[in-house]
Amino acid sequence: MTTQTIPFINHSEQNQIEIVDFYNEATEDYKFWSNDYNMHFGYFIPFKTNPFKRDSMLNEMNAQVLKRLNIGSKKNRLIDLGCGMGATMRHALKHYKNVIAYGVTLSNFQVKQGNELLNGKNGIILKENYNDTSFQSNSFNSAVAIESLCHSGHNYKSLREAYRILKPGGRLVIADAFLKRDRNDLCKGGTYAYHNLCNHWNLEKLEPYYYIKAQLEDLGFKTIKIEDASFKVAPSVLHVPFAITGFILKKVLRLKGLKKESLHNLKGSFYALLSGLHLKSLGYYIISATK
Numbered sequence: 001m002t003t004q005t006i007p008f009i010n011h012s013e014q015n016q017i018e019i020v021d022f023y024n025e026a027t028e029d030y031k032f033w034s035n036d037y038n039m040h041f042g043y044f045i046p047f048k049t050n051p052f053k054r055d056s057m058l059n060e061m062n063a064q065v066l067k068r069l070n071i072g073s074k075k076n077r078l079i080d081l082g083c084g085m086g087a088t089m090r091h092a093l094k095h096y097k098n099v100i101a102y103g104v105t106l107s108n109f110q111v112k113q114g115n116e117l118l119n120g121k122n123g124i125i126l127k128e129n130y131n132d133t134s135f136q137s138n139s140f141n142s143a144v145a146i147e148s149l150c151h152s153g154h155n156y157k158s159l160r161e162a163y164r165i166l167k168p169g170g171r172l173v174i175a176d177a178f179l180k181r182d183r184n185d186l187c188k189g190g191t192y193a194y195h196n197l198c199n200h201w202n203l204e205k206l207e208p209y210y211y212i213k214a215q216l217e218d219l220g221f222k223t224i225k226i227e228d229a230s231f232k233v234a235p236s237v238l239h240v241p242f243a244i245t246g247f248i249l250k251k252v253l254r255l256k257g258l259k260k261e262s263l264h265n266l267k268g269s270f271y272a273l274l275s276g277l278h279l280k281s282l283g284y285y286i287i288s289a290t291k
């Protein structure tokens with residue numbers, strides 16, 4: 001399917017159509033990034049994670065996010081807002097036997113293939129918009145969003161929906177790239193990297209981390225903690241050029257052409273690397289809060 005500009009729909013709706021196309025076509029490329037289909041960057045801990053083994057860092061990101069949910073030993077209903085292929089859900093189900101995991105995504109490909117990977121496990125992926133789900137209010141103990149809320153431009157609506165579906169006392173943990181200053185105050189190089197990153201990965205926009213903190217406070221979230229994880233994430237970002245080169249070589253050797261969406265995705269990865277170098281403009285944060 002090709003992405004077309006459809007008249008009479010707004011920018012957000014057009015962006016959503018592009019997200020669906022992008023993930024329906026490019027998700028399988030992520031197998032090259034991660035055996036476990038982690039569609040995010042990793043978390044490096046010296047002497048614990050091997051910086052040369054990407055999946056060990058990617059799974060450590062799952063572990064770090066889940067740790068901040070304070071899951072405990074009672075039954076825990078967890079929702080992954082923008083779950084991709086369900087890698088974080090599978091990690092949670094493997095390490096916390098009391099978890100029941102739900103994931104939402106816009107991509108049909110991810111619903112079908114992700115649910116196959118969850119076969120026999122206590123989890124399910126549904127095709128739902130995380131800005132407006134069909135779940136009852138106060139129904140989850142835990143919510144995670146890894147590199148997904150950026151697609152809606154770190155929208156207030158996404159945080160409001162997370163607040164609505166969490167039970168009082170429930171925890172939200174977000175891991176994502178955020179701006180370090182207002183968009184208009186980025187340096188020239190930072191602006192270039194930021195705009196290209198958004199264009200190539202279909203991110204509506206990114207907000208500064210302090211904007212998210214203010215929105216979470218406004219919604220009534222408590223114990224908000226903002227952690228700059230940029231240096232923990234950097235070793236996995238440095239894998240990007242090698243992963244891209246390997247991916248292209250594999251395609252060339254198999255005489256396979258590159259899909260438009262794959263190329264878009266690869267360029268996006270390159271701009272993620274470039275954005276990562278603009279330490280004063282962009283950073284990677286883990287934000288946790290309690291309802």
Ligand SMILES: C[S@@+](CC[C@H](N)C(=O)[O-])C[C@H]1O[C@@H](n2cnc3c(N)ncnc32)[C@H](O)[C@@H]1O
Pocket residue numbers: 019023037038039040081082083084085086087088104105106107110128129130131145146147148149151152
């Ligand atoms: C970069 S992937 C990250 C996937 C997963 N969190 C991970 O770390 O492996 C972004 C995900 O967000 C999902 N997404 C983007 N916008 C969404 C929306 N409005 N509602 C639900 N899912 C959305 C995409 O479908 C995709 O699964």
